[in-house]
């Protein structure tokens with residue numbers, strides 16, 4: 041073998057059968073081969089298991105998919121390069137021209153964009169209601185044949201809680217699929233409900249480190265099979281190195297989520313007791329309007345705490361800027377705390393009435409609580425609130 045050939049066919053290192061790595065290796069590999077043509081064609085005809093081309097599957101992302109399906113309590117999972125990739129391709133794969141989608145004002149902005157602006161180009165219509173409008177949901181589903189209901193809980197940014205039993209029951213009664221973006225609640229929550237399809241951004245709690253993006257669709261096998269075909273054709277696969285980082289992050293998912301929730305509760309209580317704050321939104325607080333529903337549906341209340349500052353827009357911005365430990369940026373679920381100021385909030389696509397219904401005010405600030413020392417976080421929030429009162433009234 042000449043050297044240019046050697047570098048393209050390097051010596052194989054195979055582990056003895058009784059010798060295993062403790063962590064799974066990263067299969068940073070696009071192509072896989074079988075020993076002969078017969079096995080290759082059997083695989084291509086779907087007659088045997090294996091891996092062939094990374095866009096369809098890869099052992100590293102497959103391990104992550106199996107983990108996530110088990111965590112969420114469903115048969116199967118597909119991973120994607122981003123969370124919004126999972127949302128968009130699920131909506132695309134589940135709908136066709138003439139279908140109707142029921143969606144909500146209290147939904148992640150880019151998801152609203154996909155439903156309202158992209159799907160409509162392909163003849164998919166929608167109705168957008170408030171997640172609290174159960175009568176409207178019932179009426180819409182009764183009057184308009186609907187392919188799917190897409191919802192979140194807790195909602196972004198003011199942590200409204202969807203009544204999952206009511207929504208999934210109504211969807212099922214009227215022959216619609218229920219699709220839930222479960223990013224805020226996490227993989228260990230809501231699995232007991234009759235939700236047909238879960239989507240998640242893995243960019244958030246899964247890795248926790250905030251240094252990698254990914255998405256997931258999780259559902260029962262009969263729904264996943266056609267999705268897998270469409271996703272393979274559309275080409276949204278998660279890179280194996282990202283899959284490895286997310287899988288590694290999941291090792292600490294449960295301890296991180298619980299510890300961050302405990303800190304979030306403490307910050308929510310602190311904000312609720314401060315004179316500069318008009319209202320706090322955290323489902324764990326007993327005076328959250330849907331606390332009882334949240335307590336019924338959730339084991340943990342999440343790590344997002346929002347607050348309406350009394351001084352409105354300027355005070356919200358002032359508070360966000362005064363925080364020293366909170367990065368002034370979007371995203372959530374990472375081990376660093378983050379803050380979204382009113383100046384950074386989305387919702388420009390909403391009418392004034394829809395904005396009012398959304399619960400977002402001029403002074404709404406969203407905090408994503410991380411894993412810093414609780415005392416340090418408390419001290420930082422107190423100093424920022426005090427600075428807001430001094431500087432911005």
Ligand SMILES: Cc1ncc(COP(=O)(O)O)c(C=O)c1O
Pocket residue numbers: 122123124125127148192196221223224240241242243244253254255371372
């Ligand atoms: C609820 C929710 N769904 C989906 C996404 C999109 O995820 P990604 O940023 O990984 O595309 C986000 C991102 O913030 C989100 O908050």
